[in-house]
Amino acid sequence: MRSFHISKPKVAYTVNMFLLFLVVFLLVQVLMYLISKSFLPYQVFIDAKGWIVKTTFLVVIETIVMSLIAALFCVRFIHQVMGPVPRVIDSLNTMSDTKQYSEIRVRQNDRLKPLFDSFNKILMSKKQ
Incomplete structure (x- = not known):
């Protein structure tokens, strides 16, 4: 459950x-x-x-x-x-502290998934 x-x-x-x-x-x-x-x-x-x-x-x-x-x-x-907001905040804080950028993962049915997908594209382009 x-x-x-x-x-x-x-x-x-x-x-x-x-x-x-x-x-x-x-x-x-x-x-x-x-x-x-x-x-x-x-x-x-x-x-x-x-x-x-x-x-x-x-x-x-x-x-x-x-x-x-x-x-x-x-x-x-x-x-x-x-639902995903606390996880995203934790991920962003970790990224800012460690300077290691990684993809932010959210569930498929989250309403803000398109926003985080766009944010992930920006992160991945900065990472490369």
Whole structure:
């Protein structure tokens, strides 16, 4: 099983996105409840209140599940973007200290791979 390097920016971004989704969807649910309460006649609202509350509860649960799924996608995306950065920083520091230039290796599915490939071309041209 692969281990994932979790850094503070990844966690902060994921938590912020999760809370943003959750707050927005919960606000939408409260607004839907208030709008249905204000537009429906009182007796109809009282008769349908159990159904409205049950439906709102189900939508809130669905919202939480969707937010968790969105958080997982955010973690995956941030891992693809931020994952190689500590390795690249270590490689660059090592190269600057030892004055020995070598290729920077990143995973195939990293989002910044084209950037590091271009950087590697520059490094290899300077090395020769």
